[in-house]
Amino acid sequence: MNQYNTKCLIIGSGPAGYTAAIYASRANLSPILYSGQQPGGQLTITTEVENFPGYPEGVTGPQLMDDLRRQAEKFGADLRSGIVTDVDFSARPYKVTVDNGDTIAAETIIIATGASAKYLGLPDEVKYNGLGVSACATCDGFFYRKRVVAVVGGGDTACEEALYLSNLASKVYMIVRKDYLRASQVMQKRVFDKENIEVLFNTNTVGLFGEEFVEGAHLVENKGTDKERLFDIAIDGFFLAIGHKPNTDIFRGHINLDEAGYIVLEGPTTATNIPGVFAAGDVADTRYRQAISAAGTGCRAALDVEKFLAEES
Ligand code: NDP
Numbered sequence: 001m002n003q004y005n006t007k008c009l010i011i012g013s014g015p016a017g018y019t020a021a022i023y024a025s026r027a028n029l030s031p032i033l034y035s036g037q038q039p040g041g042q043l044t045i046t047t048e049v050e051n052f053p054g055y056p057e058g059v060t061g062p063q064l065m066d067d068l069r070r071q072a073e074k075f076g077a078d079l080r081s082g083i084v085t086d087v088d089f090s091a092r093p094y095k096v097t098v099d100n101g102d103t104i105a106a107e108t109i110i111i112a113t114g115a116s117a118k119y120l121g122l123p124d125e126v127k128y129n130g131l132g133v134s135a136c137a138t139c140d141g142f143f144y145r146k147r148v149v150a151v152v153g154g155g156d157t158a159c160e161e162a163l164y165l166s167n168l169a170s171k172v173y174m175i176v177r178k179d180y181l182r183a184s185q186v187m188q189k190r191v192f193d194k195e196n197i198e199v200l201f202n203t204n205t206v207g208l209f210g211e212e213f214v215e216g217a218h219l220v221e222n223k224g225t226d227k228e229r230l231f232d233i234a235i236d237g238f239f240l241a242i243g244h245k246p247n248t249d250i251f252r253g254h255i256n257l258d259e260a261g262y263i264v265l266e267g268p269t270t271a272t273n274i275p276g277v278f279a280a281g282d283v284a285d286t287r288y289r290q291a292i293s294a295a296g297t298g299c300r301a302a303l304d305v306e307k308f309l310a311e312e313s
Helices: 015-026 041-045 061-074 123-127 137-144 156-166 185-193 291-312
Strands: 003-011 032-034 078-080 084-088 094-098 103-111 115-117 148-152 171-175 197-200 203-209 216-221 229-234 237-240 244-246 277-279
Touching (some): 003 094, 003 291, 015 032, 015 041, 015 061, 015 291, 041 115, 137 148, 148 156, 148 229, 156 171, 156 197, 185 197
Parallel strands (some): 003 103, 148 171, 171 197
Antiparallel strands (some): 115 244, 203 216, 216 229
């Protein structure tokens, strides 16, 4: 168990964390970064990334994250594997404990722990992950041009994803467990107006099938009633849109979170309600959730840290 001091601690290793590390290193802040539960973040479970500027031929998610990691390393960021298990924001320098027992005394902190898409919990989601199962239509929808896909969920995200996919795919099913959509009226209208979207109400997914890639889904309608009906649909892609969970459990009670657990930013910067603690990427973003927008806020958080420390000295 060791104790370290740093001017800037970055928690998380997605596009936000690594970009913050690149900027903070170049500003001579010698940041320490802990990579967390899923080193490289959500992009490491994506196959091809075609919308990150600078890669005209596309790049795989793991490769993109490796490039970002190497760029941060090149400028001297101290990149460590480890999961932060506890924080103490009661007095500066703030105290952070890592799972190997090490503690860090940090003058400033950038929280970039991201968010995780929720899954139904079916073994087939794991079996076909990257082989037809996705939780990001903007990332993967392009691969389903003129094909048939299904989107699970009835909220605004599901409607948005279904609408996005309906402009690419030949047909989109929405699999909705209740007999209504939870989404806003305007989104519902757009979905109902779209000819190639079919909403399957009162329907749950029981499994997926296919040789190597997803070829269809086993569904159940009116589950647990006398009208229960099992049926299959043929699909090439299965998109989860049942919400995201921000990775903020360890910060609960230490920092302002909104009802859904996202970190609340103060004003137009990346500042949180704790002086010297900043947040970047999906952990504070309920709206955009893109790799490039996360990278952008990582840059902003590092600049905010630099300014914060400069104003103190
Ligand atoms: P929501 O929590 O609003 O909706 C989740 C949807 O997934 C619901 O239809 C829910 O069903 C369904 N669901 C949850 N768990 C399961 C499950 N195990 N099996 C089947 N279905 C399930 O999440 P969103 O991501 O859609 O939205 C989050 C927030 O972000 C909302 O406040 C939303 O309004 C906002 N948002 C706004 C946008 C905009 O304004 N353009 C775009 C996207 C999001 P049920 O209804 O039965 O609980």
